[in-house]
Amino acid sequence: MARMPSAERRRQLTEAAIRVMARDGVAKATTRAIAAEAGVSLSVFHYCFDSKQALVESVITTITDHSVTMVKEAIRPRATLEETVRAGFQAYWNHVRTHPDEHMLTYELTQYALRQPGFEHLARRQYEVYGATYAELIDQLHRSMDFRLRVPVSVLARYLAAVTDGLTLNYLVLGDDETWTDILDTVTAHIAGLVQADAH
């Protein structure tokens, strides 16, 4: 094995853990499986991380950042507001369809964190970051385009987070289906209606 500083090893092990978890599930992600995936002996694992919990913590924060980056890149200003919302949803949905394992993993990790004593704050942080990201995106759009909000930003942001969460989870369970495009259209229209001027 090539020698490398602990920091890089930690990153390598974290990514290996994410691969194993996404492929086989969190329960199957044992220290041995992760070390094997990283191509490293078991002792290296405990050399870089004080415990498995420390690695899981690293995994959760990394995954959360991944998700946020993905959502932020999905939403770019377009010509009209409805088009922006539609394109954002489509980009996000496309990512869900092409990387279902990754999204599944975020749900698994959320529940793992909720059950693990002392990890609840990671789950909360994950969802608070989601909400904050949506709020930030709305603010950003609010500056570049002119529209009024029929509901407070915080309410809209959380609603967006909840709807995308629910749709994603349902898709992951039920699989591909043409119904989803219709549902996304309905949601898009609703969101567009919520952010348009209430006086017509």
Add this chain to the structure above:
Amino acid sequence: MARMPSAERRRQLTEAAIRVMARDGVAKATTRAIAAEAGVSLSVFHYCFDSKQALVESVITTITDHSVTMVKEAIRPRATLEETVRAGFQAYWNHVRTHPDEHMLTYELTQYALRQPGFEHLARRQYEVYGATYAELIDQLHRSMDFRLRVPVSVLARYLAAVTDGLTLNYLVLGDDETWTDILDTVTAHIAGLVQADAH
């Protein structure tokens, strides 16, 4: 220990398993913990169930039926349609707030089923039943009240299932907050708009 037929023992063990899973999580629900919760010895467990998987299967189907019953009872026809929708959401939300563990468990079991080879069909069935229940409720309301649907029943049913799913999950993670009532109002208004006559 009192003697009782296998069928009743199975029911007893299933309920004990649900209690353990809701309290400590699916991962902590070992055969020993479940047997102890039911107040029987470990051998009784394997006398009534061929394997732990058989019990989990029993747990999943039982929990799914519980959830469906709960949703069905939450929705009763009221004076106006919007009032019906609002009351239904409130009843459901009240159940979520008073029984968070039970709802958390359904999410855990869904993912457990998705990961366990040969159990995927149980997860799919669970979510198909949810969608079918909503569709059935919409049909039922459609007969007792007069309104037009702006979207197909299947789309509306799945949208309802996804939204409630997402909102519930977000609540379970983030905990109590006044924002939820505002979000529920927004969703209620949206749903009411979707089922009202499009010609005004």
Add this chain to the structure above:
DNA sequence: AGCTCATCAGGTCAATCGTCCCGGACTCTT
């Protein structure tokens, strides 16, 4: 009462888990 069989208790087993230890090997400083 005697018999039969569903029911239960305790112990045991192999497998797997997270964790740890010890010794060797590498790298950098001096």
Add this chain to the structure above:
DNA sequence: AAGAGTCCGGGACGATTGACCTGATGAGCT
């Protein structure tokens, strides 16, 4: 070149898991 600090490999330990096995127990029928 010598030593100290850093990295890595293999092996081992105790705990826990699902599963199983052998006898005892007692209810219900004849």
